[in-house]
Amino acid sequence: MELHNVTCDSFKISWIMETRGQDRITHYFVDLNKKEDKSSNKFKHMDVPTKLVAKAVPLPMMVRGHWFLSPRTEYTVAVQTATKQPDGEYAVSAWSEIVEFCTADYSTVQLKQLLLKAEAIAGRTLPFTVFYRNQQREYFQDAQCCRMLPSVKDNSGSHGSPISGKLEGIFFSCNTEFNTGRPPQDSPYGPHRFQIQADLLFNQNTNIYFGDFYCMYTSYHYVIVVLAPSGSKGDIFCRGKLPALDRSSNCFLSCSEEEDGSLSFRHAQDVILEVIYTEPVDLSLGTVSQISGHQLMSLSTLNAKKDPSCKVCNISVGR
Known part of the structure; x- marks a missing residue:
């Protein structure tokens, strides 16, 4: 048995059958199960086809939708056939060998669907001037050569996002309080904050990509965007995997050039933006200070589902 064209929610399946009686095959039984753990590899009711019963069609056949397959998820699959006998009865073959496979990440098609949903609620934008990152004091004291280095993104957010567990970057925020226009004094990530002028990370040499849109059983939503200097390792990773955004006119995070040549920046007001910058950042380019607010750990998105x-x-x- 072979699987082909595995996507985030479908796959094609084909297998070799005995030539004798092949023209009398009327149905395929396809038994598909999510693989709960590495040792789980058995089907429930092996003698009874409990999953999909499909009329015989030319192989390979497409399997999708019926089980609402999830992206980046391990499954096991096996097949058997039913053949109509001359006396009108049916003969059912033995189950095939069990094949394990893993569905793919979201493609750009699915990410564009997610992007449209995010754009629908992004709402108005507010001006900002700095990106910031909160951590414990030790994070900044231990920074290698006084630089913050990219690390692999965790598995928070949409299960099918191609950046989870793969893209290397540094998380920044840029959200501001409506009444002050400044970053909030509370943070779930630590009492010490690194601030850097926005144009040092986001300028005409920076490409911006849409990465994810999600919530964590709350009324507010998160949008992840990726900032990658043109031609950088992160930029090469994002091309072809993530929808590119217009630097000056997207509704999440924009950078526009004014008449005097300066850059102005705006962020979406009605979503919480998480910004991933894909390159190392020197601490000397900004300032580190202690915030006066609290650590609201309930707002942390670390590995959030x-x-x-x-x-x-x-x-x-x-x-």
Whole structure:
């Protein structure tokens, strides 16, 4: 048995059958199970086809939708056939060998669907001037050669996002308080804050990509955008995997050139932006100081699971 064209929510399946009686095959039984752990590799009711019963069609056949396959998820699959005998009875073959496979990440098609949903709620924009990153004091004291280095993104957000567990970067925020126009004094990530002028990370030499849109069983939503200097390792990773955004006119994070040549910046007001910058950042380019607010750990998105039932930020394929 062979699988082909595995996507985030579908795959094609084909297998070799005995030539004798092949023209009398009327149905395929396809038994598919999510692989819960590495040792789980058995089907429930092996003698009874409990999953999909498909009429015989030319192989390879496409399997999708019926089980609402999730992206980046391990499954096991096996098949058997039913053949109509001359006396009108049916003969059912033995189950094939069990094949393990893993579905793919969201493609740009699915990410564009997610992008449209995010754009629908992004709302108005507010001006800002700095990116900032909160951590414990030790993080900045231990920074290698006084630089913050990219690390692999965790598995928070949409299960199918191609940046989770793969893209290397540094998380920054740029959200501001409506009444002050300044970054909030509270943070879930630590009492010490590094601030850097926005134009040092986001300028005419920076490409911007849409990475994810999700919520964590709350009323507010998160949007992840990626800032990658043109031609950098991060930029090469994002090309072809993530939808590119217009630097000056997207509704999440924009950078516009004014008449005097200066740059102005705006961020979406109605979503919480998480910005991933893909290159190392020298601490000497900004300042580190202690914030006066609290550590609101409940707002942390570290390995946070996306709410699969939210109609605002889920698309029809997978979770």
